Amino acid sequence: IALEIVAETGSTNVDLLARAAHLQQPTLLWAQLQTAGKGRAGRAWHTPAGAALTFSLAWKFNLPVQGLLGLPLAVGVVIAEALRTFGVDARLKWPNDVLKDDGKLAGILIETVTDKTGRQATWAVIGIGINIAQASGLSMQTGRAVVAATELAAEPERAMAALLDGFAQALPRFEQQGFAGFVDAWNALDAYAGEPVNILDQGQVLHTGYAAGVDAGGRLLLDTAQGRITVLAGDVSLRIR
Numbered sequence: 001i002a003l004e005i006v007a008e009t010g011s012t013n014v015d016l017l018a019r020a021a022h023l024q025q026p027t028l029l030w031a032q033l034q035t036a037g038k039g040r041a042g043r044a045w046h047t048p049a050g051a052a053l054t055f056s057l058a059w060k061f062n063l064p065v066q067g068l069l070g071l072p073l074a075v076g077v078v079i080a081e082a083l084r085t086f087g088v089d090a091r092l093k094w095p096n097d098v099l100k101d102d103g104k105l106a107g108i109l110i111e112t113v114t115d116k117t118g119r120q121a122t123w124a125v126i127g128i129g130i131n132i133a134q135a136s137g138l139s140m141q142t143g144r145a146v147v148a149a150t151e152l153a154a155e156p157e158r159a160m161a162a163l164l165d166g167f168a169q170a171l172p173r174f175e176q177q178g179f180a181g182f183v184d185a186w187n188a189l190d191a192y193a194g195e196p197v198n199i200l201d202q203g204q205v206l207h208t209g210y211a212a213g214v215d216a217g218g219r220l221l222l223d224t225a226q227g228r229i230t231v232l233a234g235d236v237s238l239r240i241r
């Protein structure tokens with residue numbers, strides 16, 4: 001994996017997306033400061049200076065884009081397991097968040113480019129933001145609990161090395177096994193297993209039930225009054241009731 005470190009950029013995902021089709025090898029771009037980070041569905045990811053690890057990893061999978069549906073969840077497992085080796089009680093929230101104490105610790109945004117050699121290969125640009133220092137005002141600004149893995153702040157390089165190692169092992173496994181190779185690990189770290197939740201689509205309640213983990217395709221299992229259903233990630237959000 002080629003490692004590039006820059007002092008500042010708008011969005012590491014935007015930068016790598018522009019270059020993905022020409023990359024010769026997996027590339028990790030780490031920005032000390034990211035000024036226009038993105039979340040899902042056009043939402044913003046805020047990273048005040050010095051308060052977060054912000055980076056993107058471009059990785060070519062010999063898979064069509066549909067083969068990457070469970071990738072955000074597998075990436076969550078990699079991040080949570082790496083953070084746990086630093087003593088951070090990281091857990092997972094479907095589909096793409098890493099939590100601690102029910103606050104949002106890290107976000108994941110994956111964007112893809114079909115490889116120019118054909119539809120069977122896809123470049124995934126895996127964007128990650130991990131809060132490492134408590135930034136005052138962020139919870140106010142986002143309207144939700146924001147937490148930080150302060151254990152990483154003293155030695156961010158060592159945290160990045162652990163994450164890199166995790167990705168180097170996990171992504172080839174994802175290519176071979178898909179999310180099925182990660183489903184047990186995901187369910188073991190599920191923050192909301194058994195909890196009453198709503199599934200929202202643009203603020204509207206789409207489904208109500210009890211969270212029951214995820215299946216081997218990365219779909220949420222939801223026990224509703226009508227029985228168990230599966231929910232595709234798409235742009236929907238899970239909220240505790």
Ligand code: ATP
Nearest residue numbers: 039040043044045046047104107131142146237238
């Ligand atoms: P959910 O699945 O809970 O709806 P989400 O998918 O909305 O989460 P993303 O779109 O991945 O989350 O990320 C953007 C959102 O994350 C923002 O709308 C904001 O609420 C929140 N956010 C922005 N910056 C941070 C940060 N540094 N730490 C924690 N949360 C943040």
